[in-house]
Amino acid sequence: MAEIELRNVNKWFGALQVIKDVSLTVADREFVVFLGPSGCGKTTTLRAIAGLEDIGSGEILLDGKPIHDLRAPDRDIAFVFQNYALYPHFTVYENLAFPLRAVGTSKSEVDSTVKSVANSLGITHMLKTRPSALSGGDMQRVAIGRALVRRPKALLLDEPIGSLDAKMREQMRIELKRLHYENGSTSIYVTHDQVEAMSLADRIVVMHDGVLQQVGTPTEVYLHPANLFVAQFIGSPVMNITPTKITDAGGKAQINLDREQFELPGELLGQLQSKQAGNDLSLGVRPEGVLVSHDDQPGYRPVEAHIIQPFGGFDIVDLKIGDEVLRARTQSGFVPKPGTRVFARIDPSQAHFFDSTSGQSLDIRLGE
16 A cells, blocks of 8 residues: 555745645556656655655655654655765676665575566666766666665666657657556556646646646646646646637527637527636637548637648648637548648637636536
8 A cells, every 4th residue: 555645735935835725645556757848846745645755744654644743754755856866886796786785685585576677677688887888768667667676665766767768768668557557556647748747647737836836637737728727737738728708699608719709509509608607718629620622511610720730640731710819620631732721610619718817717617
């Protein structure tokens, strides 16, 4: 059992509050990813759990027992840093063995544990090698292995693959996922890379300015963003966000974007009008929710393709609607060149609505 719980945790650096009343429970064997921009408080929160930072107020519990007053070595939590932090004069074997030798583990147990962890990481052939002869990915494997040999209750990882190239990051993501399944340790992983978060996490904790913005599965935070920050931080390209007005068009909800109007089903009209109630609204729709056609069909409006970004299996096309731009995802080559006249509509099942002032989602979705 290795449940981690944060209760109303706050942290200040002088007058600057970097963690603001954070409460969160990470279940036993769960893989949770802290995601957010630089300076949002995610690494400081991770370091506070590890005991590398003191907290100003609140509680941190491991298996229901408070640990926020314990020294880092007494918390039974392993920490993997971004910069590897290997001993350069030690071989890989000696680096892996060091945490065990430091607590007086027997020679035979050290040897069996090191070889077992090295085998799971695929670095057995490197055991006699020094870090200077290793690639960045191999050094990170050794750093992770040095954390795993202790069999800690929890494993904390601070952007461990952020300095690797794109191909190596992809490979390491797969390795980290596999290791988590095999070892079953409770894991918290910090990153600013949403691809890492979406591919690794059981749940994602989105942070901004020291505040938890949303906690949910990758699917939940992508399909049901809690606010404008999450909507525009998750997804690549990000969600289209544009101010809008809702009017009644013969029982249907009419959305006004610049000089064009898009219609949505009437079942949304009452909800939108009551929520609008004099407040400014913003429409959110992801690029795959902007439907594009070469033919003029009911509900579609004429638009002009502006910028086309090919991504191999698909294109991202910027569509000009007056002074507004809607970004759409299409099949590769569907829009042949900029300036092409096409027709677009908004998929009503993928339309999101937000209060423009507070940024909060209005939780209005078709069929919900």
